[in-house]
Amino acid sequence: xxxxxVLVLAESCNPDWPSLPVVGYKYARALGQVVDMTLVTxxxxxxxxxxxxxxxxxxxxxxxxxxAAPMYRLASRxxxxxxxxxxxxxxxxxxxxxxxxRQTWSRFRKDMKAGAFxxxxxxxxxxxxLPSWIAGRGNLPFVIGPLNGNLDWPTQFAEEQKRERExxxxxxxxxxxxxxxxxxYRRASxxxxxxxxxxxxxxxxxxxxxxxxxxxxxxxxxxxAEGRRPAFSGSxxxxxxxxxxxxxxxxxxxxxxxxISSHLLRLHRLHIVGDGPELGRxxxxxxxxxxxxxxxxxxxxxxxxxxxxxxxxxxxxFPSIRELGAGVVIEAxxxxxxxxxxxxxxxxxxxxxxxxxxxxxxxxxxxxxxCRQKMEACVQGNExxxxxxxxxxxxxxxxxxxxxxxxxxxEIYRTVLEKRSLKGLKDYL
Numbered sequence: 001x002x003x004x005x006v007l008v009l010a011e012s013c014n015p016d017w018p019s020l021p022v023v024g025y026k027y028a029r030a031l032g033q034v035v036d037m038t039l040v041t042x043x044x045x046x047x048x049x050x051x052x053x054x055x056x057x058x059x060x061x062x063x064x065x066x067x068a069a070p071m072y073r074l075a076s077r078x079x080x081x082x083x084x085x086x087x088x089x090x091x092x093x094x095x096x097x098x099x100x101x102r103q104t105w106s107r108f109r110k111d112m113k114a115g116a117f118x119x120x121x122x123x124x125x126x127x128x129x130l131p132s133w134i135a136g137r138g139n140l141p142f143v144i145g146p147l148n149g150n151l152d153w154p155t156q157f158a159e160e161q162k163r164e165r166e167x168x169x170x171x172x173x174x175x176x177x178x179x180x181x182x183x184x185y186r187r188a189s190x191x192x193x194x195x196x197x198x199x200x201x202x203x204x205x206x207x208x209x210x211x212x213x214x215x216x217x218x219x220x221x222x223x224x225a226e227g228r229r230p231a232f233s234g235s236x237x238x239x240x241x242x243x244x245x246x247x248x249x250x251x252x253x254x255x256x257x258x259x260i261s262s263h264l265l266r267l268h269r270l271h272i273v274g275d276g277p278e279l280g281r282x283x284x285x286x287x288x289x290x291x292x293x294x295x296x297x298x299x300x301x302x303x304x305x306x307x308x309x310x311x312x313x314x315x316x317x318f319p320s321i322r323e324l325g326a327g328v329v330i331e332a333x334x335x336x337x338x339x340x341x342x343x344x345x346x347x348x349x350x351x352x353x354x355x356x357x358x359x360x361x362x363x364x365x366x367x368x369x370x371c372r373q374k375m376e377a378c379v380q381g382n383e384x385x386x387x388x389x390x391x392x393x394x395x396x397x398x399x400x401x402x403x404x405x406x407x408x409x410x411e412i413y414r415t416v417l418e419k420r421s422l423k424g425l426k427d428y429l
Contacts, residue, residue, distance in 0.1 A: 004413055006035045007108060007117045009134070011062075011100050012124040013041040016048045023215055023327065024124035025049070030217075030406035031121075032056035035413070038117070040104050042068070062103045068096040079165065088165070090129055097125060098180070101133035112138030118417060119143060119189070121409075126194075126215055128201050129175035136187030141416050144184065145192030146215035148324045150201035151345050153249075156363045157321055160248035176204070189416045192409075194325060195349050211412060211425055214346070216327035217402045218334050222303055225336030225393055228311035231386070238268040238379045241313035241337070243306050243328055246276030250320040251342070254364065256282055258317075258371035260289040265375055270295045270317075273309055310335035315378045315385075319359055319371055323347050329356075330400045333392035338385050340374050342367070355392040357383060 010028045014021035028039055037057035041049070046061050075092035111117065119141040122132055128147045135142045153161045153169060161169070175181055185191060185205035192213040193199045202210055232238050242255045252272065259270045272282070272295065279297070286295045301309065306328075310316065316332040316339045323329075326346040332339050333355065341347035343358040351358050357378075359370045377383050398404070408425075415422055 004035045004118045004410070004417070005116065006031070006037050006413065007112070007120045007140075008037050008039045009101065009104060009120065009122040009132075010039060010041050010124045011097060012045075013039070014045045014048050015052050015054075020124060020126060021045070023126075023217070023325075026217060026219070026402050027123055027215070027405065029054055029056075030402040031123075031409060033403065034406045034410045038108075040108075042100065044068075060104075060107065062100050062107075064096055064099050064103060067099055071096050090127055093125070093130060094178070097130050098133050105134055105137060109138065112140055119413060121413075128198060129172065131175075131178065131180040131184040133180055135180075135184045141189040142187060143190045143192070143412065143416065144188050145190075145211075146194050146213045147192065147202075148194035148198050148215055148346075151197045151322055151324055154321050154344065154361055156361070157249070160251070160321070160364075163248040190412055190422060192412070195346055197324075197345065209422060211422055213405075213408070214325065214400075216325045216330050216346075217400050217405050218327070218331045218396065219303075220334065220397070220401055223307045223310070223331045223334040225311070225334070228336050229314065232314050232379075234381075238315070239313040240265075240268070240270045240315050240317050240375060241273065241309055242270070242317050243273040243301075243309065243332075244318065244320065246272075246274050246278040246282060248278060249322040250318075251364070251367070252278060252282060252319075253285070254319040254367050254371050255317040256285055256295060257368045258375055259295065260286065260291045261368070262372050262376060264379060265372070266291065266294055268294070268379060271309065271313060272297045273299070273301050273306060275300045307331065307335060310337045313337060315340060315375070317371070317375065318342075318347060319367060320347065321345070321361065326350055330396050333396040334400070336389055336393050338378070338383070338389050339392065340371065340378070350395075351392070353391070354388060355395050356388060 008028055010024045012021045013024040013028055015025045031037055032055060039059045043061040043063040049055055071092045075089050078088050121143040126148050128149045182204045185202060191205045191210045193210055194214045199210055242252055244250050246252050259265045286292060310332050316337045319342045321342050321344055323345045329339055329347050329350050339351055339356040341351050341356055341358060344361040357374050359367055
C-alpha cells in the first residue's frame with residue numbers, strides 16, 4: 001500500500017525540552033517513519049530539531065514570535081516563572097496558538113484543497129482547552145490528539161493547589177464556550193484521548209470517534225532493564241528513587257517524609273532526582289531529621305542518566321496527585337523497577353491490574369503513612385516484586401515504544417480514510 005501523505009501540526013516539538021515538547025518531537029519522529037509527513041512546527045524549535053538530523057519528510061517553521069514571545073513573557077510574570085500556575089500558561093497560549101494554525105492554513109491552503117495530503121493530524125498542543133482553527137478545513141479528514149487534561153485537583157490538597165498558584169483552575173471549563181472549541185471536536189474524524197479523565201471532558205465529540213490512547217512513550221535504546229541492579233537480597237541498602245520536578249503537586253514531600261519517619265527505611269537510601277521550587281523546603285526537612293546520609297538530592301539529570309538511576313535502584317516512588325500522563329512511570333516500568341504511585345490520575349491507570357503498588361488517595365498525612373508502609377513492605381519482601389515488575393515491563397514494552405504507537409496511529413489513519421468504524425481500535429489501554 002502507498003504511504004499516506006499527512007500534514008502533521010506540532011507547535012510544541014523539541015528534542016531538548018522536557019515534557020510536552022519532547023513528547024511531541026518523539027511522536028512526530030516516529031510518525032515520519034510510517035507516513036510521508038509534512039511537519040509544521042514553531043520557529044523556536046528549528047535549531048534543536050535540525051541539530052538532531054533525525055526528522056524525516058518536509059519541515060516548515062511558523063514564525064509568530066511577534067505575538068507568542070510577549071504572551072509568553074506576560075504568562076511568566078503572572079506565573080512567577082515557568083514551574084507553576086499551568087492554567088495561567090494555557091490561557092495565555094490561546095491567541096498565539098490560533099494564529100499559528102491560521103498561518104499554517106495560509107501556507108498550505110492551496111495544497112490541502114488540491115489533494116496534496118490525505119489527512120491532517122494535530123499532535124500538539126495536547127490540551128483539550130486549546131482548539132483547532134484548521135479542523136475540517138480543506139475537505140480533509142482531521143485527527144486530533146492524543147489529548148490529555150481535565151484531571152481535577154483532589155480536595156485534600158488545597159494547600160498544594162495554592163502553592164502551585166492554580167487559582168484559575170476553577171475557570172477551566174469556560175474553554176468550551178470559546179471560539180472554535182465545539183467546532184474542533186464536531187469536525188474531528190478521530191479524537192485520541194489519553195485516559196478516562198480526558199475522555200469525560202470531550203462532551204462535544206462523537207463518542208464513536210474517541211479512541212483511548214495515552215500520549216506517553218519511551219525510547220527502548222535509553223530505558224531498558226538489561227544490566228539492572230540485582231534483586232535486593234537483604235545485605236546491601238535498599239535504594240528508593242524519586243525522579244521528577246520538585247513541585248507541590250508531585251508530592252516529593254510524601255516520599256521523603258515516609259522515608260525519614262521510618263526506623264527501618266532509615267537503614268536504606270532514598271535518591272531524589274530533579275529540581276524545582278520545593279527543593280529548599282525539602283532539604284530542610286531532611287536536615288531537620290538528621291537524614292543527610294540517607295536522602296540524597298541529585299539535581300536534574302539527562303534522560304540517559306535517569307534511566308541508569310532506574311537500573312541502579314530497587315523501587316521507584318512517585319506519589320504525584322495530579323499527573324496527566326506520567327511518562328516517567330512508563331520509563332520506570334520499561335527499566336524493570338517496581339513503581340509505588342498514587343491511586344489517582346494516569347499513574348493509577350498505568351499501575352492497575354497488578355502492574356504497580358498503589359497508594360490510595362487520601363489526606364497528605366494518611367498518604368505518608370501508607371507510602372511508608374508500602375516502602376517498608378518492599379524492603380521486607382512482603383510484595384511480590386518480581387511478578388509486579390514483569391507485568392509492568394511487558395505492558396510498557398508491548399504498547400509504549402514509539403514505533404508501536406506510530407504503527408497504531410497508522411491504523412487509525414487508514415480506518416478514518418476507509419470510513420470504517422473506529423470501535424475496533426478502542427483496545428489500546
